[in-house]
Amino acid sequence: xxxxxxxxxxxxxxxxxxxxxxxxxxxxxxxxxxxxxxxxxxxxxxxxxxxxxxxxxxxxxxxxxxxxxxxxxxxxxxxxxxxxxxxxxxxxxxxxxxxxxxxxxxxxxxxxxxxxx
Amino acid sequence: xxxxxxxxxxxxxxxxxxxxxxxxxxxxxxxxxxxxxxxxxxxxxxxxxxxxxxxxxxxxxxxxxxxxxxxxxxxxxxxxxxxxxxxxxxxxxxxxxxxxxxxxxxxxxxxxx
Numbered sequence: 350x351x352x353x354x355x356x357x358x359x360x361x362x363x364x365x366x367x368x369x370x371x372x373x374x375x376x377x378x379x380x381x382x383x384x385x386x387x388x389x390x391x392x393x394x395x396x397x398x399x400x401x402x403x404x405x406x407x408x409x410x411x412x413x414x415x416x417x418x419x420x421x422x423x424x425x426x427x428x429x430x431x432x433x434x435x436x437x438x439x440x441x442x443x444x445x446x447x448x449x450x451x452x453x454x455x456x457x458x459x460x461x462x463x464x465x466x
Numbered sequence: 467x468x469x470x471x472x473x474x475x476x477x478x479x480x481x482x483x484x485x486x487x488x489x490x491x492x493x494x495x496x497x498x499x500x501x502x503x504x505x506x507x508x509x510x511x512x513x514x515x516x517x518x519x520x521x522x523x524x525x526x527x528x529x530x531x532x533x534x535x536x537x538x539x540x541x542x543x544x545x546x547x548x549x550x551x552x553x554x555x556x557x558x559x560x561x562x563x564x565x566x567x568x569x570x571x572x573x574x575x576x577x578x579x
Contacts, residue, residue: 441509
């Protein structure tokens with residue numbers, strides 16, 4: 350079965366530190382990739398997405414992610430985190446079924462990031 | 467902006483009660499979804515609907531049912547609530563086009579005692 354793995358469940362950083370959150374998926378076909386973020390008390394919102402083209406994708410608030418097809422990875426990065434980046438981050442993959450059927454969005458377990466001032 | 471609203475932010479119910487969670491979206495999206503979010507498990511799909519009166523089971527449909535009588539509204543029903551259904555429930559919607567981006571509501575934190 351298709352799955353999405355996020356390597357770190359909890360990450361603690363100081364402000365200005367660099368961030369990299371790992372995401373790997375298990376599916377050999379065409380995929381669309383997403384990172385969602387959930388700030389404390391807020392709804393889940395899209396951070397960035399990859400569909401095709403340049404594998405380095407830039408999102409909101411200075412985040413970026415790189416799709417490496419050979420590694421089945423879509424890691425999220427930010428060069429310098431801020432206290433306001435404290436949130437839970439979810440990697441998600443759409444598995445495209447060309448033969449019909451629903452294109453399912455599969456989520457990872459999430460990574461809780463705490464940024465200390 | 468797409469807006470997805472859910473009827474309650476917090477809900478406390480007793481074991482055995484019938485529970486209705488309502489979700490409304492204002493962007494004329496064809497597809498709507500119900501997920502539950504649990505720590506360490508991410509989001510798991512309960513049911514989705516690709517059109518009015520159409521529904522499909524997700525990964526964890528047991529103990530739940532859904533209703534979609536109007537395009538903008540998607541209801542999740544817990545026929546007989548149990549303590550293991552204590553969770554955060556998220557509704558989402560998306561267009562049937564190729565963007566695949568889902569828009570989420572604020573969530574309902576349900577506690578079953």
